[in-house]
Amino acid sequence: MKAAVFEDVDRIVVKQVPDPDLTAGSILVKVEACGLCGSDIRNFHFGLRSGVKNQIMGHEIAGTVVKADDQAVRRFAIGDRVAIAPDVSCGVCDYCRRGWVNLCAVHRMIGTHWPGGFAQFIHLPAEVLGHGMVHRMPEGLSFDEAALSEPASSVLASQERAGLGRGDTVLVFGDGPIGCLHLEVARGRGAARVIVVGLDRLAQVKAFSPDFLIDAASQDPVAEVMKITGGSGADIAISATPVARTQAQAVEAVRKRGTVVLFGGLPKNDPMTALNANVIHYNEITVIGSFSYPASMHEKALRVIREGQIDAKKYFTMTVPLEGIVDGIRAAESGNTLKVLVKPWL
Numbered sequence: 369m370k371a372a373v374f375e376d377v378d379r380i381v382v383k384q385v386p387d388p389d390l391t392a393g394s395i396l397v398k399v400e401a402c403g404l405c406g407s408d409i410r411n412f413h414f415g416l417r418s419g420v421k422n423q424i425m426g427h428e429i430a431g432t433v434v435k436a437d438d439q440a441v442r443r444f445a446i447g448d449r450v451a452i453a454p455d456v457s458c459g460v461c462d463y464c465r466r467g468w469v470n471l472c473a474v475h476r477m478i479g480t481h482w483p484g485g486f487a488q489f490i491h492l493p494a495e496v497l498g499h500g501m502v503h504r505m506p507e508g509l510s511f512d513e514a515a516l517s518e519p520a521s522s523v524l525a526s527q528e529r530a531g532l533g534r535g536d537t538v539l540v541f542g543d544g545p546i547g548c549l550h551l552e553v554a555r556g557r558g559a560a561r562v563i564v565v566g567l568d569r570l571a572q573v574k575a576f577s578p579d580f581l582i583d584a585a586s587q588d589p590v591a592e593v594m595k596i597t598g599g600s601g602a603d604i605a606i607s608a609t610p611v612a613r614t615q616a617q618a619v620e621a622v623r624k625r626g627t628v629v630l631f632g633g634l635p636k637n638d639p640m641t642a643l644n645a646n647v648i649h650y651n652e653i654t655v656i657g658s659f660s661y662p663a664s665m666h667e668k669a670l671r672v673i674r675e676g677q678i679d680a681k682k683y684f685t686m687t688v689p690l691e692g693i694v695d696g697i698r699a700a701e702s703g704n705t706l707k708v709l710v711k712p713w714l
């Protein structure tokens with residue numbers, strides 16, 4: 369099969385690799401579509417976790433089951449259309465036993481610990497089927513739309529964790545695909561208004577019709593939010609950028625007893641941030657982290673996309689074959705495209 373192999377930092381080579389063989393309880397999926405994630409771009413430049421090399425990246429996957437070992441056939445039949453998300457938990461650590469599988473002590477991922485979706489086929493061993501996230505796609509959903517279920521899952525999980533609900537004024541920092549997902553998911557949960565703070569991709573966010581759009585390059589986000597909310601601040605502020613400043617602004621822009629969600633991580637080599645502790649203290653603000661999601665959230669994301677709360681078709685503004693992944697990375701980095709979809713059979 370043809371695969372895009374991440375050989376080393378800043379080097380992806382498209383080449384023929386041996387077709388994966390079935391093992392006990394495993395399936396083989398023909399990859400129809402695989403989204404390019406911000407973390408793929410980070411890994412391309414900085415390397416995979418624990419120095420893994422010669423790996424096939426890609427973890428926002430949709431495709432068709434083409435082979436299944438006898439033991440796997442009970443769950444999946446040849447011809448099943450499936451969506452695949454990357455996280456695989458161990459099932460036995462303290463966190464898994466509490467049901468917090470996203471916080472698993474030995475959390476592993478497709479595209480890092482197992483070959484991912486930037487290839488014509490992906491092999492899913494029994495361990496991945498048992499403790500990972502492979503779900504049948506709802507009827508009527510296209511492969512392209514299903515590929516958005518992975519990033520949508522983490523957005524759904526974080527808003528649930530934040531208790532975002534009907535009537536809320538929601539502030540989203542970030543004008544990338546994740547910011548747009550937060551906007552749509554907040555609407556779906558009944559938010560009264562969504563304010564988005566962006567920087568260089570404002571035109572792309574406009575396509576999702578935020579109630580208010582703040583340009584961080586020329587406006588002070590905190591002052592603008594106070595104007596919009598009559599001086600009280602947003603109910604919930606979500607920082608969906610890799611930038612420490614937006615985390616600090618989120619704390620200043622929520623109302624008393626508001627909630628701040630640190631959704632986007634900061635760069636590994638510079639993770640420190642300064643938040644106004646007195647604002648948190650006197651205003652009784654809750655600051656929460658949010659990372660990944662359980663399998664139930666991936667199933668929910670597929671349903672939410674199917675129901676149209678998330679308009680998946682609007683996200684993939686560039687489609688490339690395996691040979692076009694590096695071009696896709698450059699386009700995503702330059703802000704010329706919202707999200708890139710890789711189609712290994714193009």
Ligand SMILES: [Zn+2]
Pocket residue numbers: 405406407427428518519
């Ligand atoms: Zn992703």
Ligand SMILES: [Zn+2]
Pocket residue numbers: 457458459460461462463464465471472473474475
């Ligand atoms: Zn575990």
